[in-house]
Amino acid sequence: MSANALRSDMRPDIDQAATAAAAPVPNVPAFVRARGGVRVAFATAGGRTHPLTVAESGGYRIRFPRNAQTCEGTIINTGGGMTGGDLMQVDVALAPGAQALLTSQAAEKLYRAEADPTRIEVALRLGAGSTLAWLPQEMILFDRARLVRRLTVDMAPDASLTLAESIVFGRTAMGEEVVEGQLDDRWSIRRGGRLVLVEAVRLEGAVAARLARRAVGGGARALATIVHIAPDAEARLEDMRAALAGGASECGASAWNGLVVARLIGSDPAALRADLVRTIETFRGQRMPRYW
């Protein structure tokens, strides 16, 4: 079943509203609010990694393109976006030695939320010696979107994780800003049981006005963060700095606690996306997945 076929059966009202230029997003009644997600466990067999168990619910699917050289999963939201009250849960587990990459078919659109926020919960568990690249496409916050996200990682000391997330504020092609909104985003990363990194973003109220201030965004419309955690991660700081160099976005990197973190900030989401793709490709030495 193709992704397009899947798209047609879920919440066409929202999908059309999102793609129709300048059309206001309709209020969505509570009964169509979506709950769903994907759960996948990877394991090795015959020298290759395979998705051992896959569970899909709500409007979410995961597909594994056959032509991919590594085990590559693409998460698809057939609803075409999320609104207030929606909940998405992604649960990924890698058995010892497994190697996988996960991405998303499209940017995730976060529509205006009336009462409850949109909620995203991601849990990544990496067994001994496993390797995961978590590279979803960006989230686009529409004006008055409210997003609460919790991303937790529990990884073995010798596992490797490369994680990149990016957020765009407003449909910038339409000149939209996130005048009001909420972004409550917390990542908690444990390595060998030890809490090594917590990223806690809390941005609410007059988002665009806040982002205009110099210590906050300096007029930023897009943010991205790359985290790389691996036994040799700190030794790769200069690789990350070299990979970042030459872009249009403001960026920087640091290494501590066995991890490398890079941050990108930009007023032009398209330029930031290009910088992010180039940085990740250079740093990993591999092309981005096809949908990017």
Added chain:
Amino acid sequence: MGTTTGEAAPAGASPLLTLMTWLSPAFPVGAFAYSHGLEWAAEAGDVRDAASLEEWLADVLAHGAGRNDAILLAVTHRAVTTADGTALAGAAELALALATSRERLLETVTQGNAFVLTVRKTWPTPALDLLRETWAGDVAYAVALGVAAAGHGLPLVQTLEAFLAAFAANLVSAAVRLGVVGQTDGQAVTAALLPHCRRIAAEAATAELDDIGGAAFRSDLASLRHETQYTRLFRS
């Protein structure tokens, strides 16, 4: 000395005098060596006069380390007051994990460890033993201050106000040394920041760890950029 948990300040000293001493630039934690990324912000031209300095620091206080550290201090203070070792260890662990760069981690743990060392020798309190029993790692500055303040019965809101004011004044002092503003303008900026300190202290006093979070993205970026800055006066 007889300094036990719940007693009001070290013998013979008021809470005010204790806080003034602990948060004085003369207290040997080395605060003067850290600019919290301000040195890069000055280099980049984001902070270039009194107005831009005040705006930058107001956001660092309200949406950056100021508010987050205040919440960590408050949670620590409450954990010691109720002898809750689990909550204390949780705050101590989170405080380190929240560092946004290598230099931010250095900034908080060198001051925190130095503070614990000095207070243990000069203002001993069983609260520091509780910390040692429940947390074996480095100690973030806000956590160290929260433990000591609770151990000596110093009131939480005043401790938070003094902590935030000292943080702001230290960064204004850094800006003066960087030549961003003169002494008089620097004091005017500090004066303008004090109401922010009071507001954030009041909010943080009842906040929980889940309330932590910030949006000082370009301040965090400045801290990253500072690592490769060519000429540096400061360690962060």
